Amino acid sequence: MKVSAVRQALLLIALAFVPAIGEAIYFRNKISWQSPVPASELVTVDQARSWGDNVIWVDARPDNEFERDHIPGAILLNEDRWTDLLPQLLGQWSPEKKVVVYCSAQSCNASREVAKRLRDEAQLRNVFVLDGGWEEWLRNKR
Amino acid sequence: MNTNFSRLIGILALAAQAQSARAELKWEQTSVDLRPGFNDKQAVAHFNYENVGNTPVHFKSVHASCGCTTAQTQNEQVAPGQKGEITATFNIGGRTGTQVKTVTVQTDDPDPARSTTVLTLKAVITPLLEIQPALVYWQNGEERKPKVITAKANKDAAIKKLDVASSTPDFTAKVDAGSAPNEFRISVQPRDTSKPVYATLTIKPDSPPNTGNTFAVAARVMPPAPTSGTAVTPSSKAAVSTIRHDLATPAPTAGSPRQ
Amino acid sequence: MDLPSRDILWRIVALIIGGIFIYAGVIKAMDPVAFANDIDNYKILPWPLVVRLAFYLPWLELLCGLALILRFFYRGGLFILTGLTFVFIAASVIAKVRGLDITCGCFGHASKNWNFSGHLALDLAILAALSALWISNRTSATRKL
Numbered sequence: 001m002k003v004s005a006v007r008q009a010l011l012l013i014a015l016a017f018v019p020a021i022g023e024a025i026y027f028r029n030k031i032s033w034q035s036p037v038p039a040s041e042l043v044t045v046d047q048a049r050s051w052g053d054n055v056i057w058v059d060a061r062p063d064n065e066f067e068r069d070h071i072p073g074a075i076l077l078n079e080d081r082w083t084d085l086l087p088q089l090l091g092q093w094s095p096e097k098k099v100v101v102y103c104s105a106q107s108c109n110a111s112r113e114v115a116k117r118l119r120d121e122a123q124l125r126n127v128f129v130l131d132g133g134w135e136e137w138l139r140n141k142r
Numbered sequence: 143m144n145t146n147f148s149r150l151i152g153i154l155a156l157a158a159q160a161q162s163a164r165a166e167l168k169w170e171q172t173s174v175d176l177r178p179g180f181n182d183k184q185a186v187a188h189f190n191y192e193n194v195g196n197t198p199v200h201f202k203s204v205h206a207s208c209g210c211t212t213a214q215t216q217n218e219q220v221a222p223g224q225k226g227e228i229t230a231t232f233n234i235g236g237r238t239g240t241q242v243k244t245v246t247v248q249t250d251d252p253d254p255a256r257s258t259t260v261l262t263l264k265a266v267i268t269p270l271l272e273i274q275p276a277l278v279y280w281q282n283g284e285e286r287k288p289k290v291i292t293a294k295a296n297k298d299a300a301i302k303k304l305d306v307a308s309s310t311p312d313f314t315a316k317v318d319a320g321s322a323p324n325e326f327r328i329s330v331q332p333r334d335t336s337k338p339v340y341a342t343l344t345i346k347p348d349s350p351p352n353t354g355n356t357f358a359v360a361a362r363v364m365p366p367a368p369t370s371g372t373a374v375t376p377s378s379k380a381a382v383s384t385i386r387h388d389l390a391t392p393a394p395t396a397g398s399p400r401q
Numbered sequence: 402m403d404l405p406s407r408d409i410l411w412r413i414v415a416l417i418i419g420g421i422f423i424y425a426g427v428i429k430a431m432d433p434v435a436f437a438n439d440i441d442n443y444k445i446l447p448w449p450l451v452v453r454l455a456f457y458l459p460w461l462e463l464l465c466g467l468a469l470i471l472r473f474f475y476r477g478g479l480f481i482l483t484g485l486t487f488v489f490i491a492a493s494v495i496a497k498v499r500g501l502d503i504t505c506g507c508f509g510h511a512s513k514n515w516n517f518s519g520h521l522a523l524d525l526a527i528l529a530a531l532s533a534l535w536i537s538n539r540t541s542a543t544r545k546l
Binding site for chain 1: 208340
Binding site for chain 3: 004005006007008009010011012013015016017019020021023024027033
């Protein structure tokens with residue numbers, strides 16, 4: 001009895017592959033197979049890292065914090081010196097890049113504000129905010 | 143009888159006295175709205191207080207929500223009946239729009255409901271010029287059509303014209319009146335879209351005079367896009383083998399996202 | 402020739418449960434991207450696996466639901482659906498314990514607004530029905546006709 005149930009189960013499992021593969025082929029270009037696309041503007045450290053060289057890191061913290069330490073390769077862009085600092089980012093951005101803005105921790109608002117301004121004023125696409133900020137980066141350092 | 147009665151009164155009076163021996167800092171307002179002018183670098187809010195209690199109040203900490211705002215008290219200790227103010231100075235920097243900054247004040251008031259007060263400074267900042275977008279760009283080989291930047295002038299500034307200059311001769315810029323009053327249209331055109339170029343366009347309004355206020359916009363011709371190699375098409379075989387693998391053996395992480 | 406009314410009762414139960422799984426399967430098969438995101442919310446499996454499961458599972462559910470209704474590979478279907486229900490319940494409990502605030506995704510975004518206890522109750526009821534069907538099937542198989 002049990003044997004036939006298992007055999008039938010295996011057959012069902014195998015049968016189900018047929019429509020599943022058909023659907024996967026149909027959707028093959030409509031879904032990101034390697035990493036989830038963020039639903040909101042937030043990305044985790046791992047997600048951002050998986051984008052490799054396509055990421056431009058933007059540090060939204062005050063000047064002195066940036067000078068003390070920052071994500072390697074990050075560009076400083078804070079609201080205190082927005083007009084001075086913006087050109088540097090604009091010179092590096094290109095449409096296939098992804099911008100990830102961070103500030104000190106989850107609770108600070110600066111990264112969200114900078115991200116919003118980049119979207120509104122500079123009309124950049126693919127601007128994200130690092131979930132957890134600098135604190136989270138430090139925690140995930142390898 | 144009399145002594146008992148007076149003793150009772152005495153005790154009641156003492157109790158009443160103990161009740162009213164409290165500190166209380168009363169704030170004239172805990173939220174201030176400011177409209178700094180387009181030339182202002184700072185917005186200052188004054189939060190007035192008075193000690194309406196009968197014991198001195200001591201400020202334990204006065205702490206602003208961001209590094210851009212500093213707050214100062216006139217005196218650390220406020221005697222009963224004394225008045226004073228906390229001054230919050232918000233350095234505007236490059237910020238625009240409605241900005242809300244808070245200052246959290248802690249006193250030694252034993253009542254926890256009153257020991258912490260949050261003072262709010264709301265500043266509505268209208269810049270001299272609102273320019274959008276801050277970047278105009280053309281892809282490599284794209285048609286050399288001009289792209290438009292819109293500049294909205296602050297109506298209190300009485301700007302009649304804008305002067306636009308490019309840092310390199312690769313771009314030309316032309317200024318026209320916009321569709322609305324106080325609006326300008328800046329048309330930017332590249333000379334050549336076959337090689338990557340980066341230029342800063344400096345925009346100078348004619349008013350207010352002698353302030354040296356300039357604004358910058360970036361114009362670029364992008365480098366050729368890198369050939370997007372891996373189109374995201376998994377071989378269906380891979381899909382099958384992954385699933386089979388996981389149904390057969392409980393080994394985890396068939397393709398960990400950590401790369 | 403009367404069929405014992407018990408059999409009719411079990412047929413109806415099988416029809417209902419089968420119908421539920423067909424419905425659930427169809428809803429998820431229509432939007433595999435959304436289903437993938439729902440599974441991902443549990444944070445139990447890595448994304449590449451999540452995506453492949455999201456394409457496969459709904460069809461398995463659908464097929465097993467059909468198995469229940471049309472009575473082909475009936476026991477196999479029962480077996481799989483029972484296993485799946487166990488897994489769904491376990492995943493919801495794990496997520497709840499971890500404090501994750503997620504919508505189940507079991508019934509697609511139709512169930513977005515149900516709360517945890519509602520889902521759990523439904524899953525347990527389905528589990529009970531499946532177990533009952535399993536038991537009744539075994540006893541009827543040994544009964545001589």
